[in-house]
Amino acid sequence: MPEKIIILDFGSQYTQLIARRVRELNVYCEIHPYNHLPDFDETVKGVILSGSPYSVRQDDAPQVDFRALQARFPVLGVCYGAQYIAQHSGGEVIASTIREYGRANLHFVDHGNPLLADIPIDSQVWMSHGDTISAIPEEFEVIASTDKVKVAAYHIKGSQTYGIQFHPEVTHSTDGTTLLKNFVIDICGCTPSWTADAFVETTVAALKEKLGNDHVIMALSGGVDSTVAAVLLHQAIGKNLHCIFVDHGLLRKNEYEQVLESYQHMGLNIKGVNAKERFYQKLAGVSEPEQKRKVIGAAFIDEFDEAAHAVQAELPEGVEVKWLGQGTIYPDVIESISVKGPSATIKSHHNVGGLPDFMKLKVVEPLNTLFKDEVRRVGKALGVAPNILGRHPFPGPGLAIRILGEITPEKVRILQEADDIYIRNLRESGWYDQVWQAGAIFLPVQSVGVMGDERTYEHVVALRAVGSLDGMTADWVHLPYDLLAKISNEIINHVKGINRVVYDISSKPPATIEWE
Ligand code: XMP
Numbered sequence: 001m002p003e004k005i006i007i008l009d010f011g012s013q014y015t016q017l018i019a020r021r022v023r024e025l026n027v028y029c030e031i032h033p034y035n036h037l038p039d040f041d042e043t044v045k046g047v048i049l050s051g052s053p054y055s056v057r058q059d060d061a062p063q064v065d066f067r068a069l070q071a072r073f074p075v076l077g078v079c080y081g082a083q084y085i086a087q088h089s090g091g092e093v094i095a096s097t098i099r100e101y102g103r104a105n106l107h108f109v110d111h112g113n114p115l116l117a118d119i120p121i122d123s124q125v126w127m128s129h130g131d132t133i134s135a136i137p138e139e140f141e142v143i144a145s146t147d148k149v150k151v152a153a154y155h156i157k158g159s160q161t162y163g164i165q166f167h168p169e170v171t172h173s174t175d176g177t178t179l180l181k182n183f184v185i186d187i188c189g190c191t192p193s194w195t196a197d198a199f200v201e202t203t204v205a206a207l208k209e210k211l212g213n214d215h216v217i218m219a220l221s222g223g224v225d226s227t228v229a230a231v232l233l234h235q236a237i238g239k240n241l242h243c244i245f246v247d248h249g250l251l252r253k254n255e256y257e258q259v260l261e262s263y264q265h266m267g268l269n270i271k272g273v274n275a276k277e278r279f280y281q282k283l284a285g286v287s288e289p290e291q292k293r294k295v296i297g298a299a300f301i302d303e304f305d306e307a308a309h310a311v312q313a314e315l316p317e318g319v320e321v322k323w324l325g326q327g328t329i330y331p332d333v334i335e336s337i338s339v340k341g342p343s344a345t346i347k348s349h350h351n352v353g354g355l356p357d358f359m360k361l362k363v364v365e366p367l368n369t370l371f372k373d374e375v376r377r378v379g380k381a382l383g384v385a386p387n388i389l390g391r392h393p394f395p396g397p398g399l400a401i402r403i404l405g406e407i408t409p410e411k412v413r414i415l416q417e418a419d420d421i422y423i424r425n426l427r428e429s430g431w432y433d434q435v436w437q438a439g440a441i442f443l444p445v446q447s448v449g450v451m452g453d454e455r456t457y458e459h460v461v462a463l464r465a466v467g468s469l470d471g472m473t474a475d476w477v478h479l480p481y482d483l484l485a486k487i488s489n490e491i492i493n494h495v496k497g498i499n500r501v502v503y504d505i506s507s508k509p510p511a512t513i514e515w516e
Contacts, residue, residue: 001043002194002202005029005184008037010052010062010080011339016331017169018048018078020371021177026192027184030369033339034064046074046188049081051167055131056083056093062339074160074187076115079129082163086154092135098148100127100165103172106152110143113155115162115182119144123175125152125166133165160187196374196381200232203366207236211323215315216364217242217308218325219300220270221396222251222259225327225367227388228379230268232366233325235382239269241325244307246300249276249409250398252423253416262388271311275303280409287406289516296397324361328368329375331470372470392437393471401516405444414497415442418461421490426465429483436468438477440491441504441515449492449499458499461491466513474508 005022009015009031022029029048032038047069054061066085069075077085083093105122125146133151136142144153144164153164162183168176184190216233220226220243233241245263247256256272263270282299286292312321367375379389395401399419403411419440426432441462449456463484468474488501504511 002028002198003043003045003190005046005048005188005190006038006040006044007031007048007050008034008064008081009050009339010034010054010084012051012053012078012080014167014169015050016334016371018050018180021169021180022048022184023194023371023374024177025181025184025190026194027190028194028369031334033337034062035339036337037064040069040072044073045190046076046184048183049075049077049084051079051081051128054080055095056080056087057095057131070156070159070161074183075162076183077161077163078167078169079165082154082165083129083131083133085156085161085163086133086136086140086151089140089156090137091133091140093131094134096130096132100129100132100149102127104146104148104152104166106144106146108142108145110141113143114186115153115155115164115179116143117182117186118178119175119182124172125168125174125176126170126172127166129165133163162187196377199370199374199378200235200381203232204235207233207364207366211237211240211364213237213240214323215240215242215311215319215321216323216325217244217311217321217361219243219304220245220259220263220268221327221394222255222388222391223327223394224372224379224389224391225329225375227263227327228375228382228384229325229327229365229367230263231266231379231382231384233364234266234268241269242311242321243268243270244273244304244311245270246273246275246303246307248279248296248300248303248398248400249412250279250296250400250407252394252399253420259388262385266384271307273303273307275299278303280407280412283400283407285406289401292400292407292516293397296400300396322362323364326363326365328365329372330368330370331372333368390433392432392435392439394437394439395514399442401514402439403442404516410497411442414459414495415440415461417495418442418491418498418501421494422463422487425483425487425490429480431465431477431479431483434467435465435477436471436474437513438463438465440464447500451499456499459497460500460502461495461498462502462504462515463487464504464513464515466508468508468513471513474513476505476507479503 019029019031087093104127109116109121139157140154142151143155146152155162168179260272279299282295376389399415422440443460446457465477466474467477491501
């Protein structure tokens with residue numbers, strides 16, 4: 001097990017960002033809700049207490065036994081974390097009378113303090129708090145101040161406990177990474193050895209140990225997460241990993257064939273299941289978006305179950321598939337154990353991937369400690385082809401939720417053609433990699449056009465391209481007019497059934513990325 005930093009989360013919007021910054025220093029760290037404490041074993045080298053939407057002055061403010069932690073580990077409190085420690089050590093926290101939000105500069109920095117080594121005077125920091133530490137006990141020393149905030153950072157003398165009232169994890173704190181490095185590497189003594197290569201090495205060894213000669217079954221989607229998870233499992237157990245790739249007939253044009261071929265090329269033990277017709281039949285007459293997702297989810301489970309039985313039937317007598325492999329990544333895990341509990345799902349899909357209990361399989365999730373960009377780096381270290389690692393996210397129900405209204409094979413064909421022209425042009429113009437996600441949407445309206453001497457009355461496709469860091473928020477991409485003109489012409493000239501192309505210029509929120 002690698003050495004690690006534990007971040008105790010009090011619910012701040014920035015907690016994940018702290019974790020990412022620490023990991024960028026090649027030090028492993030985990031987020032745990034303050035009310036579900038992890039095992040503090042010998043791999044733990046330090047603890048960070050996060051910020052919070054709560055005020056320490058509230059009766060129901062989150063509580064944690066920081067003295068027990070402080071006795072064993074270096075501790076860094078950030079905002080709420082810092083105020084909590086101050087208040088519980090005999091200091092005072094009051095509602096701030098001045099605005100402590102936004103950029104500020106540290107006009108005083110105690111360079112003798114290890115937390116602030118190499119942080120220049122006037123370093124810009126990001127403030128975001130409604131409370132402020134107004135008095136500190138005797139044993140505290142102020143180690144940084146801004147014009148308005150005297151206790152911008154403190155140290156408890158003779159200890160390794162620190163507090164900061166600004167956010168080092170936010171890029172507006174220009175020397176935030178240095179501060180985190182000072183804490184994690186110099187004060188906690190972590191070795192910066194948590195790299196993608198190291199992750200592959202330790203994970204493959206751990207999987208070998210855990211799985212031994214067992215057989216694992218896993219559904220692949222063509223996406224980054226399931227592919228990288230499968231390659232890791234494959235390195236650990238080779239042909240004992242049985243992969244299944246279901247064609248639900250709602251993938252992009254030629255995607256099933258191309259992805260299947262890439263998987264075979266990687267040496268994965270994979271079975272393709274052509275289930276197009278069965279999905280189309282089950283979807284006939286269904287136009288309500290949530291219903292579509294449910295039908296697809298249920299049909300997928302049926303297909304997977306059948307394929308799993310076929311895999312089992314081919315194994316020698318007495319050998320059973322015991323495990324289900326999944327490409328779950330860290331944000332899904334954090335979400336499900338967060339301070340506030342699983343957040344209300346807005347669309348039922350966001351939990352797809354779960355398979356029913358009746359399969360009685362144990363779950364193995366080799367990526368469940370990684371963020372998306374880390375998955376990509378691990379994929380690169382594993383030699384996964386860039387065309388798979390760089391793929392845009394694509395929804396599990398695929399084109400079904402990009403055909404508004406009822407799905408027919410003909411509409412799927414039309415949309416696949418339009419989408420193919422769109423994506424190809426994004427690639428050829430160099431825009432593909434600058435976009436988080438792009439796709440065409442088949443609208444349930446017809447409009448008038450002219451073709452030669454004839455009036456036409458055909459369908460409309462909308463094009464959507466968004467830029468995002470995490471999929472939570474997204475802005476529409478300002479694709480050049482010339483490129484949009486070229487794509488529109490090609491689609492209208494080559495895709496029978498479409499006579500109008502529109503471009504979606506809505507941001508998320510208030511709009512979503514998908515139209516249903
Ligand atoms: P929205 O539309 O909510 O999408 O802004 C956020 C991200 O989730 C993807 N998405 C889905 N993924 N099944 C999935 O596996 C779904 O039903 C689904 N609906 C949306 C969407 O493509 C985007 O990446």
